[in-house]
Amino acid sequence: MTQPLFQANNLIYKSNLTYNDVKIKQGMINFIVGDSGCGKSTFLKLLNQSINPVSGELLYKGIPVDAYDPIDLRREVSLVSQEVFLFDESIIDNFKKFYSLRQKPMPPNEYISLITDLCCVNVPLDQHTSTLSAGERQRVYISIFLSLCPSVILLDEPTSALDEKNSHKLMKNITGFCKARNIDVVIVSHNKSIVEEFCENKIEIFKEG
Numbered sequence: 001m002t003q004p005l006f007q008a009n010n011l012i013y014k015s016n017l018t019y020n021d022v023k024i025k026q027g028m029i030n031f032i033v034g035d036s037g038c039g040k041s042t043f044l045k046l047l048n049q050s051i052n053p054v055s056g057e058l059l060y061k062g063i064p065v066d067a068y069d070p071i072d073l074r075r076e077v078s079l080v081s082q083e084v085f086l087f088d089e090s091i092i093d094n095f096k097k098f099y100s101l102r103q104k105p106m107p108p109n110e111y112i113s114l115i116t117d118l119c120c121v122n123v124p125l126d127q128h129t130s131t132l133s134a135g136e137r138q139r140v141y142i143s144i145f146l147s148l149c150p151s152v153i154l155l156d157e158p159t160s161a162l163d164e165k166n167s168h169k170l171m172k173n174i175t176g177f178c179k180a181r182n183i184d185v186v187i188v189s190h191n192k193s194i195v196e197e198f199c200e201n202k203i204e205i206f207k208e209g
Helices: 042-049 070-076 092-103 108-118 136-149 164-180 192-198
Strands: 006-013 015-017 022-024 028-034 055-060 077-082 150-158 184-188 201-204
Touching: 006 042, 015 042, 022 136, 022 201, 028 042, 028 192, 042 055, 042 077, 042 150, 042 184, 070 077, 077 136, 092 108, 092 164, 108 136, 108 164, 136 150, 136 164, 164 184
Parallel strands: 028 184, 028 201, 077 150, 150 184
Antiparallel strands: 006 015, 006 022, 006 055
16 A cells, blocks of 8 residues: 555644644645635645644654755645745746755756746746736746646645636646656645546545534
């Protein structure tokens, strides 16, 4: 039996969120679902030590998450949150900044164009990020993290600013890219049709009380 990618046992964040016997599987498209306020986004942040629990056990590939160096872990397990952070520069300059921060060489523009096309960024790479809509900014942000090819990518509501047709296109492109490169995927989504089409392992989180 394959070891879970992540496993949470009696994991408690603050005093109101408990995650017990949660298993995220390797090599599958994992979706985390549940009612608003049940702690889905919080759980994603716990997975790469963006935040820390007060108690309980959380394992990544069989090793306690807190045994990993937090910076190394966040590079290996990349969280693309709903709070988009982009530098006040062009799209291509944002890629350069993120690659510089990771101390990675900047890939060719052809690769960047491929990734931005996959993520439905339908604007030129030299366009300034201040001129982008909220949805365009979100897709640029996703494309930057996807281009870095982490071991695991955590996506928090990646289709929230898209219509149904483009939501399915984006998810098909992202999941296909990740499958081809053996990137594990964990997605929080409230879009039922997206979950039905792409989910290979569903994790339902319930609100306490």
